[in-house]
Amino acid sequence: MPPSDLPEIRVGLAGFGPAGSFFHAPLIAATPGLRLAAVVTRDPAKAERVRAGHPGADVVPAVDDLWDRCDLVVIATPNRTHVPLATEALKAGLPVVVDKPLAGAAAEARDLVRLARDRGLMLTVFQNRRWDGDFLTLRGLLPELGEVHRFESRFERWRPVPKGGWRESGGPEEVGGTLYDLGSHLVDQALRLFGPVAHVYAETDVRRAGVRNDDDAFVALTHRNGTRSHLWMSAVAANLGPRFRVLGSRASYVKWGLDPQEERLRAGERPDAADFGRSGGAGWGAEPPERWGTFGAEGETRPVPTEPGAYQRFYEGVVACLRDGAPPPVQPGDAVETIAVLEAAALSAARGQVVALPDRAE
Numbered sequence: 001m002p003p004s005d006l007p008e009i010r011v012g013l014a015g016f017g018p019a020g021s022f023f024h025a026p027l028i029a030a031t032p033g034l035r036l037a038a039v040v041t042r043d044p045a046k047a048e049r050v051r052a053g054h055p056g057a058d059v060v061p062a063v064d065d066l067w068d069r070c071d072l073v074v075i076a077t078p079n080r081t082h083v084p085l086a087t088e089a090l091k092a093g094l095p096v097v098v099d100k101p102l103a104g105a106a107a108e109a110r111d112l113v114r115l116a117r118d119r120g121l122m123l124t125v126f127q128n129r130r131w132d133g134d135f136l137t138l139r140g141l142l143p144e145l146g147e148v149h150r151f152e153s154r155f156e157r158w159r160p161v162p163k164g165g166w167r168e169s170g171g172p173e174e175v176g177g178t179l180y181d182l183g184s185h186l187v188d189q190a191l192r193l194f195g196p197v198a199h200v201y202a203e204t205d206v207r208r209a210g211v212r213n214d215d216d217a218f219v220a221l222t223h224r225n226g227t228r229s230h231l232w233m234s235a236v237a238a239n240l241g242p243r244f245r246v247l248g249s250r251a252s253y254v255k256w257g258l259d260p261q262e263e264r265l266r267a268g269e270r271p272d273a274a275d276f277g278r279s280g281g282a283g284w285g286a287e288p289p290e291r292w293g294t295f296g297a298e299g300e301t302r303p304v305p306t307e308p309g310a311y312q313r314f315y316e317g318v319v320a321c322l323r324d325g326a327p328p329p330v331q332p333g334d335a336v337e338t339i340a341v342l343e344a345a346a347l348s349a350a351r352g353q354v355v356a357l358p359d360r361a362e
Contacts, residue, residue, distance in 0.1 A: 009322055010037035012066030013057075013074045014085055016046040019099045020076035022265050023128065023311075025054060028074070030270040031315040032277075033323065038069045040077075067092045072322065075099060076126075078166050079175035083108045086123070090115050095122035095322060100184040102332070104175035106340040113332040122321050124328035125335040126314060129185040130192065132259035133285050133309035134243060134293060139193065140307065141295060145248030151190060151229040152245040155182040155258075156237035160208065168211045177213030179204055179349075180342055182233035187345075188338045190221055190229040196337070197221045201354045202345035207236045219345045224359070244293065253304070255293030261285050261309045271312040285309030 011028050013020055016039050028036045038058040039050045047059045058069060063085055066073055073089040074097040075082055083103050089096045096116070102125045103109040116123035129135060142148070162168050167176035179202070191197070199222040204214035216236050221229040232241065244255040261284070275284040285308035294301040317329025344355040 008035040009033055009072055009319065010035055010070045011072045011074060012038045012040070012070030013076060014040040014063045014066065015076035015078075015099075016041040016043070016050060017076070017078075019126075020074075021046070021049065021053075022262075024074050024076050024097075024099070024126070025050075026265055026268075026270045027311060027315050029054060030272070030276075031312065031319065032273075033319040034072075034315060038066055040066065063088060064092075067094065070094065072097065072318070074126075078170075079104065079180065080173060082175075083112055086112055087115060090119055090121055090123065093119070093121070097124055097126055097318060098335075099126045100188075100335070101125075101175065101180050101339060101342065102335040103339055104180070104343075106336055106343050109332075109336040109339045113336060116332065122318075122328050123332045124318065124321070125330045125332065127185070127188045127330045127335070127338075128311050128314055129189060129259070130330070131285075131310045131313050132261070133287055133306040134255045134259060135189055136307040136309070137293065137304060138244060138246060138253055138255075141253050141304065142193070144251060144295070145246060145253060146250030148194065148227050148246060148248045150245075150247045151194065151227060152232075152242070152247075153186050153189065153229065154232040154237075154241045154243055155186055156232060156234045156240045158238055158240070159235045160238075162208050162211050162215075168208075168213055168215065170212065172213065174213065177204070177215065177217075178233040178235060179214050179217045179219070179345060183217060183219060183231065183342055183345070184338060186231040186233060187219070187221075187341045188334070190223075190231065191334070191337055191341070194223040194225055194227040194229065196224050196359070197341055197357050198224045198359075199354050199356055200341060200344040200348050202348040204346070204349040214349075217345075217349070219341075221341065251296050252301075253293055253295050254301075255306075257291050259285070259309045260287055260291075261311050265311075275310070275312050276316060283308075284312070 201220040204217040271284040287306040320326035
């Protein structure tokens with residue numbers, strides 16, 4: 001671990017695709033206490049973008065070129081490489097951030113968590129949508145909703161023409177497709193809200209020509225507390241449904257539209273100093289009133305201000321973990337639980353059956 005008096009934690013970023021370039025690199029660069037020291041890419045065009053956007057970072061061709069340059073490794077490479085690259089980094093004695101999903105199978109994820117624990121190293125997973133403004137708002141509203149009967153959550157897009165690349169055309173071995181890509185977010189959020197799952201039912205389909213991984217999926221979870229989560233993820237939704245529709249015994253919460261932080265990151269914006277620390281800056285993740293959700297019951301609903309989203313909290317948590325011994329921003333065991341649900345969902349879709357999950361206490 002870097003010593004607590006280290007002026008900067010040097011970060012090595014493996015991968016400069018959409019995850020690395022739009023999410024990790026700008027958030028790392030904006031976080032006090034972190035410095036983007038090196039980026040792994042063999043693509044000349046991506047290398048030029050690194051040099052233009054992060055002139056202080058070295059461009060290196062291989063992950064093992066990071067070991068002597070960095071205090072922390074961030075894995076933002078294709079999903080099938082997450083486990084082997086994170087394993088190499090941990091064996092090199094470095095703490096690791098892995099982009100979601102942590103792994104394609106729960107057994108692989110458990111082995112990785114065990115390795116990190118045995119080495120005394122931080123392992124955490126970039127579940128950034130825990131800091132979506134609408135999710136933060138919903139967590140605050142849960143006591144007022146009463147007993148939640150049904151949680152509906154959607155992450156839908158309209159992409160009738162495939163974009164290509166490993167996520168769509170690489171096949172199941174790439175751990176791509178909407179179930180593992182978008183489903184990683186939706187399942188993680190459902191677990192954080194309503195706890196462990198007893199039963200999983202799923203449907204997955206390939207709707208577009210030339211695509212090998214699922215591009216349209218539905219997952220139904222029965223939580224052990226009785227709540228049912230219905231999760232939709234799709235690249236072929238010609239009419240998008242509500243982001244959240246949460247039905248409780250006393251009230252509901254309905255929210256349309258995605259959190260604005262991804263859009264802002266893709267546009268080249270970053271959180272600034274006012275968005276970090278206790279002073280908090282509401283500007284970065286703020287959502288305009290016309291996009292707020294509504295709370296209440298039929299005929300008596302009211303708009304609810306969306307709490308500002310805060311992706312910057314993830315890397316703030318990484319710094320606190322490495323410097324001060326705080327818990328990681330996302331516990332690796334949570335990521336294992338998410339993978340176990342996704343794995344059960346894939347099995348359910350293949351068999352057309354409900355899949356039971358063991359009680360975590362067993």
